[in-house]
Amino acid sequence: MSTPHVPANGSSPTSPAEGWITTPLTEELLRGALELERTAQGVQPHRLPARARAQAADGQLAMAEAQTSGVRLVLRTRATAVELDVLRTKMAYEGAPPRPDGVYDLLIDGEPAGQTRAPDGNVMLMNMATGSAELQPGPVGTVRFTGLPGRDKRVEIWLPHNEMTQLVALRTDAPVTPVASGDRRVWLHHGSSISHGSDAASPTTTWPALAASLGGVDLVNLGLSGSALLDPFTARAMRDTPADLISVKIGINLVNTDLLRLRAFAPAVHGFLDTIRDGHPTTPLLVVSPILCPIHEDTPGPSLPDLSTLDEGRLRFAAMGDPEERATGKLTLNVVREELARVVRQRAAEDPYLHYLDGRELYGEADHAELPLPDALHPDAATHRRMGERFAELAFGADGPFTG
Known part of the structure; x- marks a missing residue:
């Protein structure tokens, strides 16, 4: 060799x-x-x-x-x-x-x-x-x-x-x-740039890597910056990837790209989950809604860089939508959370292995007051650590959906 x-x-x-x-x-x-x-x-x-x-x-x-x-x-x-x-x-x-x-x-x-x-x-x-x-x-x-x-x-x-x-x-x-595979349970996770790692300090301190370490599992991280968009090919990749535990974090990229309207959102979520279930019919599957992001809680996307802040040596993002556009079906984070919770409740009646986690349990109002998002969109290194510890407690801890 x-x-x-x-x-x-x-x-x-x-x-x-x-x-x-x-x-x-x-x-x-x-x-x-x-x-x-x-x-x-x-x-x-x-x-x-x-x-x-x-x-x-x-x-x-x-x-x-x-x-x-x-x-x-x-x-x-x-x-x-x-x-x-x-x-x-x-x-x-x-x-x-x-x-x-x-x-x-x-x-x-x-x-x-x-x-x-x-x-x-x-x-x-x-x-x-x-x-x-x-x-x-x-x-x-x-x-x-x-x-x-x-x-x-x-x-x-x-x-x-x-x-x-x-x-x-x-x-x-x-x-x-x-090292032979199979020595640990495999956790397959998909999400946005926040799951990808955004401004984490290092690869082992992204929130999914920290949570995997605390949970004693082997991570496959499909956190894809700017690309958690309910793409069918991503769902098929997850369907075909061996896994003992699966989670999908859905929402922020759909809002900040202004990609879907309310009419298309729930069916797209159903389709994504259906495809995963084609390959993993009884695997614990956790749907996670967005963490708190004040610029998009009630304001649709898109979110774009605020180029005026570059003169100050920093980059920030701003929501470019209008809150009134919710009436026309534009998505906000609060709308996304309501729909995700509804979809999971509906499906869970026939799928006892499906679970829901409100992302604000990982990072919410009190956390934002202490650790605001530096660019208004992405968490910093300290917040990644907090999110990883909380996810480990909520998912891998006693009575969590990923309890061994």
Whole structure:
């Protein structure tokens, strides 16, 4: 399974030498991705399969599903040093404050053991006014962790939740073996940028990753920034993905894209849930409504960047709809919550494994007073931690729908 290779020194791979081992990057070593695409550089983890990607010519979705939220290498080894060559693609926005580089989290036997960032890589420069994007190519970089204990151990390297990451090479100073799947229950979750990770501090501190850790489950995170839109191809991907527990967080993207009207909303929810149930008829399924977001509680979308705040070095969003438009069927978060609760009540009469959670139990009025949304739309790192802890308590705790 392994071939000798020298560890990289600096930001670029070096030539082979005796004593180091290169291990092929295969599906066996990865968790959280639904598919691996072979590229000229190596492999690109995808969180939606090719068939789903082919059914939506949408740049936002393509970017979101290729960002590696919840994707991690999981292996057993006695290695004291691990190196990973990567080609990352970082997002940047013209006129906006620079975004922090993506973080790689190291866990040893489930415990945090280090963090680092990758040098170099591509930059995708976005123009928020026009929606255009320009790819600025860059070289492969190297992520390294050294000083690991020399005993046999479970090693996890969580890839950045907010960057696209192509994996080029894995090197260690001792052999590695895959960790067999099935050692934990699999939790499959789908949601918006908040589930994707928005402004979380690192990949293991997004609220779903924190909740999964506290619940002792294996996360597959289909949080797709800007793309939780009840797309049939996402439902089919969830239908076809093995899972012991499933949750769907529905609402904010439908409002802030102004995509649906009330007439279409409930049937679309029914269709999405029907498709999931085709593959998982008795799996615990939790429907989660939106967390509190004051700009959209009673005001429809769309929500757009307030470019005037860029001069102050910050980005904020504003709701561009009119509250009066609710009468014409435009969605607000309160309307979404009422409809979701009604749909779940209706279906639960025949589906005892279906459950509902009001998102304001994860983040509500009191939380907003203490931890307001910095850009009026996305939670910060402290709020991700609070949401993860609350979800773990409500879903995995006593009498929760995901209780083991």
